[in-house]
Amino acid sequence: MAIRRNSGLLVEPPSAATGDIAFNLIVFFLVCASTQPDSGRKQQLPKSDQTQKEEQKQENVQVELTRQNIIINGEPTLMKDFVKRMKTKLQGKSRPEDKIVVVKSKPDTPYHHWISVTTRIEEAGGIVTLQLEEEKQVTVE
Amino acid sequence: MKVKRKKLKVEVPSMAMGDIAFNLLVFFVILARAQDDGHLQWTPAKAKNIESAGNSKVSIVIDKENKLYLNGQETPVGQLAKAVESNLGKLPAGQRTVTLKVHQDIAAQRFEPVIEAISQAGGDLVHILEEEK
Numbered sequence: 001m002a003i004r005r006n007s008g009l010l011v012e013p014p015s016a017a018t019g020d021i022a023f024n025l026i027v028f029f030l031v032c033a034s035t036q037p038d039s040g041r042k043q044q045l046p047k048s049d050q051t052q053k054e055e056q057k058q059e060n061v062q063v064e065l066t067r068q069n070i071i072i073n074g075e076p077t078l079m080k081d082f083v084k085r086m087k088t089k090l091q092g093k094s095r096p097e098d099k100i101v102v103v104k105s106k107p108d109t110p111y112h113h114w115i116s117v118t119t120r121i122e123e124a125g126g127i128v129t130l131q132l133e134e135e136k137q138v139t140v141e
Numbered sequence: 142m143k144v145k146r147k148k149l150k151v152e153v154p155s156m157a158m159g160d161i162a163f164n165l166l167v168f169f170v171i172l173a174r175a176q177d178d179g180h181l182q183w184t185p186a187k188a189k190n191i192e193s194a195g196n197s198k199v200s201i202v203i204d205k206e207n208k209l210y211l212n213g214q215e216t217p218v219g220q221l222a223k224a225v226e227s228n229l230g231k232l233p234a235g236q237r238t239v240t241l242k243v244h245q246d247i248a249a250q251r252f253e254p255v256i257e258a259i260s261q262a263g264g265d266l267v268h269i270l271e272e273e274k
Contacts, residue, residue: 020160027167038194038240040269045260065249107250111243112186114252115268119188132253 041119045128059098061089061126063117065105070117082117086124101126178202178213183244187273194267197238199228201259203252205244218254225262239264 064071070082077085086101093099101121105114118128181204201221202210209216211224229237239259243252259266 024160024163024167027164031167031170038242038269039191039272040194040240040267041188041191043266043268045256045266105249105253107248109249110245111247111249111252112245114249115186115188115270130253130256132257 041115043118043122043128045130060129061086061101062131063101063103063121065103065109065114065117067106067108067110068113079116079120082120083124086121086126090125096127099125099127100129102129102131104131178210178242181210181213181242182206183242184246185242185269185271186245188268188270189273191270191272194240194269195238197240197267198232198236199225199239199264200242201225201239201255202242203244203247203255207244207247207251209251209255218258221255222258222261225259225264229262229264235265237263237265238267240267240269242269 062073070077070079072082072085072089090099090101103114103118103121121128178200181202183202183204200212202213204210209218209221211221212228216224225239229239239262241252241255241259243255256266
């Protein structure tokens with residue numbers, strides 16, 4: 001006599017664990033999303049030195065930034081011409097100290113404008129240095 | 142006649158041990174990250190050719206409200222250089238990365254002293270930006 005194999009066995013995953021599994025998946029993706037690596041741009045700034053010689057400052061290219069405008073050595077420049085003009089200014093300068101570009105920003109210059117200009121200075125081969133306005137305390141009697 | 146009470150074996154289900162351990166692990170990971178600056182609101186400026194910032198021990202944020210944070214803690218700009226220096230300790234060059242996250246509309250009078258403080262502390266500055274498409 002042939003024995004019939006019982007094929008009516010149903011194997012179901014335990015439904016009690018579904019909640020736990022869903023919770024663990026949510027937490028896993030949450031942690032993954034919050035640990036996304038940041039990306040950005042390195043910027044090497046020469047250490048601030050207050051005893052910088054005035055004559056050296058004169059030799060370096062100076063870039064003045066206002067809220068919307070860019071001025072290279074006193075000449076207003078458009079953003080599209082900036083890299084070209086900066087390359088011309090830095091042409092023939094091989095020593096790192098000669099490639100220093102002094103950036104002087106008006107207090108209301110926004111960060112996005114500052115970043116786009118300093119990115120272009122580095123693209124042209126310049127080394128960005130900041131010139132900050134010194135805070136002076138004035139006592140009014 | 143005495144009726145013998147049936148002894149019931151009570152055991153902690155060992156099936157759940159893996160789940161419990163995993164949940165504890167996740168809990169402590171989140172707790173360790175609770176001091177970061179993920180909760181701060183700022184919009185990055187856009188730039189081309191950006192690269193991975195790598196790991197950094199120090200993160201500075203200037204958020205939408207013009208407030209300055211060092212590793213998630215609000216810090217006055219006057220104390221920033223010393224605080225960054227103590228956070229970096231005696232780390233060798235190349236491992237002294239300081240990430241700077243500045244909201245795109247913040248003015249120079251606010252972010253430039255921060256950049257100067259990082260420079261004074263001997264940190265390797267990395268501006269956190271968004272890729273311009």
